[in-house]
Amino acid sequence: MKLSKFKYNLPEDLIALHPAPNRDESRLMVLDRKKKTIEHKVFKDVIDYFDNEDVMVFNNTKVFPARLYGNKEKTGAEIEVFLLRELNQDQRLWDVLVDPARKIRIGNKLYFGEDDMLVAEVIDNTTSRGRTLRFLYDGSYDEFKKMLYGLGETPLPKQINREVTPEDRERYQTIYAKHEGAVAAPTAGMHFSRELMKRLEIKGTDFAEVTLHVGLGNFRQVDVEDLTKHKMDSEQIFITEDATKIINAGKDKKKRVCAVGTTVMRTLESSVSTYGHVKPFEGWTNKFLFPPYEFQVANSMITNFHLPLSTLMMMAAGFGGYDFIMEAYDVAVKEKYRFGTYGDAMLII
Incomplete structure (x- = not known):
């Protein structure tokens, strides 16, 4: 898989400079991998795709003013x-x-x-x-x-080219952030509001939390055409026994197991048994996921719309299928979705 395959034309005015007024009211594009359908929703509609005993896995890292x-x-x-x-x-x-x-x-x-x-x-x-x-x-x-x-100041990524505001200290963070150590936010999780979490809980969706302290490696340019030669920076991860029990129970019951963000997906794929079960783990990962790759744990994923040539976009393409994701990005540009850290979201099922 070549780097140049992840180039697409992104108009600068589609890079979101500010978050949506309400966390759960960003736009949501829903991709069904089997049916090859694309639907346009609002983020809080994500609840319609999850039921009793489905599992959502969140990254509870906390960004510090770096x-x-x-x-x-x-x-x-x-x-x-x-x-x-x-x-x-x-x-x-x-x-x-x-x-x-x-x-x-x-x-x-x-x-x-x-x-x-x-x-x-x-x-x-x-x-x-x-x-x-x-x-x-x-x-x-x-x-x-x-x-x-x-x-210190909230470490917004460089593509958000503006002054940092007091609002950023709260919004460049998930509502469930607990363990300090990240220099970049796990952005897919920033769409979840307390109300939406409560509604999912009432519906019977199970939550599991893992920790990956997001580093700047996510934003580092890939400078090799052959992706097998790119080395990811190592990031610290923690998977507790409690989290593995919830995730593995969802898998065993053939339920929907959703990785909320690329950081969760990388964490889960970094500690898997031969049976596709997640194992407790505390250590470091530099796993680089890009197509073709057979994902073993999650069968659905929430992620933002990422910038061209980014490792985050490559992971989404690995999970959603290269051609389908490139088609979705083409649609997102035409429909003027917002891209990047404060942008809109995609649910891949």
Whole structure:
């Protein structure tokens, strides 16, 4: 499968810059893989496709305010620091990306906030843009974390080219987010409102939660034509025993098991037994799903409309069938669906 097969013409004005006024009122395109039909709905209509003992699997990761703006010592040059992951609590060590990276060297000090309230020292080069920072802070860990996150900004993807607003802190997050660690939101889950979750629950739909801490690898450009040569960044995942029981029971009863988002699909496919059952797991995954691929756990999926040449779009094509997904994307452009993080959704059954 070649990278160039995932190119399509996306008018810039179809990339959603803001969320829909209400979470569950985005548009929803429903693709039936057997019948090869395409229906146009509103997201809250998703309830019509799920019944008693069907299973929805959610990613309960929580996005933290990962983007910081600061200044370099001596020159005062402005820099953007993107927090990727915490390496050591006691030593206040973080892996970060810096931009512009060219002049940020080991030993440099970086200053953040009014009156340089937080200082960090560059202690390692990890990649061309990657650095390891030690934050120089003497207070308690809780005070440090509060200050760090107070200075941080909601890490909207670059294609949402506008100022971050207070609304983003709430909307760039699912309502069931629990475990902090993501630098990007699991976007399919952002369409679920409390009312819709309650209605699904009353209908008898079972919920299972897994955790995948979404990294920036999702947005990294694929720069090889042969997709088998692309390496995904590793992301941390957790699948509890409770979650596996709910998911496997749904499978055994031949019910609809729905992966809410590409991150859930990747998590489930990263820990599967030979019988197609999910196993409890705690660790890392760099699984890259693209067509042709035989999915073993979920038999339905909710996902957004992804940008051209993205690994997220490739996974959707792997699940929905390449030709059918490309046809659906063609329809979505013609019907002016909204694309990207804050865009509309697709249910593939």
